[in-house]
Amino acid sequence: MGTAWTPRSRFELNLTRTDSDNVQSEYHSGMTDFHVDGTRLWKTLHQLAEIGATEAGGVARVALTDADRAGRDQFVEWVTELECSVHIDRMGNLFARREGTDPNRDPVVIGSHLDSQPTGGKFDGAYGVMVGLEILRVLSDHGHLTAAPIEVVSWTNEEGARFPPAMLGSGVFGGEFSLEEGLGATAQDGTILVDELTRIGYSGSDPCGDRPVGHYLEPHIEQGPILEASATSVGIVTGVQGIRWYDVSIRGVESHAGTTPMDRRSDAMASAAQLITTVDRIAKSRPDGRSTVGVITSTPSSRNTVAGTVDLTIDLRHPDAEELSRMNDEIVEFANSLNPPASVNQIWYSPPVKFDADVVDAIRDSATHSGFESADIVSGAGHDAVYINRVAPTGMLFIPCEDG
Amino acid sequence: MGTAWTPRSRFELNLTRTDSDNVQSEYHSGMTDFHVDGTRLWKTLHQLAEIGATEAGGVARVALTDADRAGRDQFVEWVTELECSVHIDRMGNLFARREGTDPNRDPVVIGSHLDSQPTGGKFDGAYGVMVGLEILRVLSDHGHLTAAPIEVVSWTNEEGARFPPAMLGSGVFGGEFSLEEGLGATAQDGTILVDELTRIGYSGSDPCGDRPVGHYLEPHIEQGPILEASATSVGIVTGVQGIRWYDVSIRGVESHAGTTPMDRRSDAMASAAQLITTVDRIAKSRPDGRSTVGVITSTPSSRNTVAGTVDLTIDLRHPDAEELSRMNDEIVEFANSLNPPASVNQIWYSPPVKFDADVVDAIRDSATHSGFESADIVSGAGHDAVYINRVAPTGMLFIPCEDG
Known part of the structure; x- marks a missing residue:
């Protein structure tokens, strides 16, 4: 939220090849490191930000508007180029799946949301989805197959700006709201969420919430000043405040x-x-x-x-x-x-949320391994990860963002 | 201001016959006491309150409306019955004059204002004017001539509800505002004060402010809880707070x-x-x-x-x-x-106002002489007396008023 954020660093997630069942070693046992392409990620973020771009330098890509559809279409186009399969559930949550080698593994799901506030910034939820996309691209660049499938997700209506409450797609997925509550969410002007979801062509047939999630990772800009003030590159999000x-x-x-x-x-x-x-x-x-x-x-x-x-x-x-x-x-x-x-x-x-200790440790170790200074941080704001944490081992990482 | 006040007592001002030049003895040397008729005063107040009566039990007699004209007309009718002469100045300030026996004396002026807030109470300024009227009636009942003339005044637009600022008629009279400022005061809807004054027939030809005032007395309900709380009948107003x-x-x-x-x-x-x-x-x-x-x-x-x-x-x-x-x-x-x-x-x-010490003492002594318990009090609200105090020895007395 806010306008025109500028990330201060581009966190480059390391992906390591491993066959271990252990979540820690899965992320950082460090046999072969594939680095993400920061320049490509930066360019992709700005390309996406052209959809719904505002004069103030931010984006207006409010949930289930034409701009939201255009953002989704662009994402689908990019993942289709990578030969991912696209899955849409009844809440319009959008999953790009890259298969793994082990059919017994549940997917590692990475993402956040593509919708924005009416005067949103360029990075917010988009950062998490585009980091997921960049990871898919790196794996594709190297022709590397992971053991577990990788899915990149964009949750529907995280902001709740048009259809309150916030975090509605992940909320139905995580069991906070019923499907009826989610589909029936109503805008100020009386518009019903499910009607707009259908109108933009993103009302899927998959059940919402039954999808297996091995682990969930949500990269996000920090919306506060802590990382920027301490000149720390990565925030290891240990949980979310109770409100x-x-x-x-x-x-x-x-x-x-x-x-x-x-x-x-x-x-x-x-x-x-x-x-x-x-x-x-x-x-x-x-x-x-x-x-x-x-x-x-x-x-x-x-x-x-x-x-x-x-x-x-x-x-x-x-x-x-x-x-x-x-x-x-x-x-x-x-x-x-x-x-x-x-x-x-x-x-x-x-209530306060504590993220999965193994996932938190894996993110912290991965940051250290990649040479980034990190600091543990408790999120002050809500995120999709709060609800997904209820159904799968979950973690978040923050990057600093100027005036975020 | 407020709605439907009920005075807790009716202060009966004593008038005493004296030829002394001393203001103290003029009010209370006590040769002959003429008591006011409390029942008549009470009846007159309620008769006046029928003009502009509201459903809530108060009055809406906003300055220079038809209701204000009707209130003025009623007052003029009553004082004309007493053979007073009526004088109107350019601000519409209305004086009913009863001549005295000594042509060298300036008049004792008594009064307040007949206009009200849009949801005003029955008593507020009306009380001061009707007390003045009752004094004229008592003098008339007894065929008594005072040495100094008596004038009963109703100042124009005390409330300032329609034509801000408040206390405009007395303000021009006392030199706070110029005649141009007074006549040019403008309502929210663009109406100019002088136009409405002319429309209701109360734009007089007398200069505003040159009229001699020997002493000015303003009886008023107390708009606060002090007298009521202390069960005191009369408040001797020593001054007005600075604001x-x-x-x-x-x-x-x-x-x-x-x-x-x-x-x-x-x-x-x-x-x-x-x-x-x-x-x-x-x-x-x-x-x-x-x-x-x-x-x-x-x-x-x-x-x-x-x-x-x-x-x-x-x-x-x-x-x-x-x-x-x-x-x-x-x-x-x-x-x-x-x-x-x-x-x-x-x-x-x-700035704070201190009323004339002799007038204050005279009112206090008169209350004591009449057997009323009194207490000195500083007014928290503005009154016409604040501006008249600048040009003549001035005093006020308060009576308690339920929920005033």
């Missing part, structure tokens, strides 16, 4: 700014300010805590009237579920102690 | 609620919350201080985005100009210390 969303309402009493003494007020704004400061402090007192109050409104919103009502939102995050729960308790306790008190209602909870 | 209005803007940096660590944020909302809490504390730390943040907006106003910009207002009040200035300095210093800092811009300053 709690709240709607907060504070009911005081409207009164005259001039004639009402301070000790006779029930000022919703004063309570709101104390709450916001405390919510901020509760996150700051924890190295991995995050809290945000992004929306606030007051009634009657008059310069010389004490606010009768203030409504605000809280976005609370922590990688550890118990710590997130303690943050919740501290906020609720403080909110109740205010005068007027704040009514804090949780409207969404996304 | 400073500010527009505050805080520019931080928009960032992702999940991926941006707390120590790498420039969160406009966090600064705003600290500022609001401090502004509240600065007023609370002073017995007579008041501060209000009634309006706040954030950008981009997204639940999971750190606010890039927050704009808010501050209304700051204190009866003492120097103390108000110190409050200003504390706010500005704190605002500059924030990260991101808050830019605090004063957009209006109304």
Whole structure:
């Protein structure tokens, strides 16, 4: 999301030839190294970014629009050149499959998503899919057959910009949403997801979610400043923060700014300010805590009237579920102690995710093996990997991205 | 302002016969007491309230509307029955004059305003004008001639609801605004004040502001809770608070609620919350201080985005100009210390007003003499008396008013 990101480095995933069943050795036992072509990957990313290109230098390739179809068509064209088979499930999730030598192996699936926000950046989900494509190309260049099949996936409607909620294709695949919920997702203008999926020709017949996944890898740009600030090339994503969303309402009493003494007020704004400061402090007192109050409104919103009502939102995050729960308790306790008190209602909870330890280790070792400086990182944002993690050993890697 | 106030008591102003030049003895030397007829005053207030009556039980008699004309017409009818002469100045300020016996005396002027907010209460300014009318009636009942003439005034457009700013008729009279500013005041729909004044037939030929005023008295309902809370019948208004209005803007940096660590944020909302809490504390730390943040907006106003910009207002009040200035300095210093800092811009300053000591004492003594419990009070809201205080010895008295 955002506009016109520029990756600071191009992570070159090593592929190693091995027959071992061990996931670690599968990725980095290092018998023969095939390096990806960074220049080709960079060029491909920019070629893809022409589809839905915006004047601001980003892309608008919102899910299931004509631009999304064009992006999918381009991807299909590229993988077809590599003699991959293309598989589309009922949610429109798109898999390019390159067969392996061992019929007993489930595929290693690599990818992310091709859709974007209405004012999206060039790289975001596209980076993960194009890295997958580059890996297919490298294998093809060398005529190398892997033991396990390789599949490159683009999940449908990751952004949720047009059809909320976000991560819908991977969410149905991972069991978070039913197929009915996925297909029935409705845009602001009443359009139904399945109708648009059919219209652009990407309503597949494969069941969504029954597809075997041996391991899932999602390369992505980091949407935060940590890697860039520390000049680290690769972020080893160990998991995703838990998120709690709240709607907060504070009911005081409207009164005259001039004639009402301070000790006779029930000022919703004063309570709101104390709450916001405390919510901020509760996150700051924890190295991995995050809290945000992004929306606030007051009634009657008059310069010389004490606010009768203030409504605000809280976005609370922590990688550890118990710590997130303690943050919740501290906020609720403080909110109740205010005068007027704040009514804090949780409207969404996304538990923290820990990625598969073997996959995380394999990515870290592969980065080290390739000579990149890496740092473990917990993702602050949701990704398709969160839902796929429920059905297969999953991992992510981040690359730094200017102003990402 | 507000709707459907019910006065808790009806202050009965004593009028005493005296030939002294001393303002104190003029009001309370107590040779002969003529009591006002509380029942008649109550009835008159409700009769007036039928003009522009609203379903909510209040009145809508916005300045220079047909309802305002009807209210003025009723007042003129009542004072004409008492053989008063009616004088209208170029701002439409309306004076009912009852001559005195001493041609060297300037009149004692009593009154307030007949216009209301769109959802006004029955009493507000009407109370002051109807008290003046009742005094004329009592004098007439007893066939008593005062030494000084008595004039009952209704100032034009006190509320400023249709033609901002507020207190426009008294403001021109007192020299705050030029006649051109007053006549040229423009409504939201482009209507000019002087056109409406002419349309309703109340554009007078008397110069506005040259009229002699010996003393000015403004009875008014208290718009705050102090008298009601202390069960006091009369508030002796010693002055009006100074008011400073500010527009505050805080520019931080928009960032992702999940991926941006707390120590790498420039969160406009966090600064705003600290500022609001401090502004509240600065007023609370002073017995007579008041501060209000009634309006706040954030950008981009997204639940999971750190606010890039927050704009808010501050209304700051204190009866003492120097103390108000110190409050200003504390706010500005704190605002500059924030990260991101808050830019605090004063957009209006109304200095504190101290009413004439002799008039204040006269009102206090008169209340005591009449057996009413009184308390000194500083008005938190503006009144016509603020501007008339500049050109004549002025005082106000408040009566408590339920939910006022």
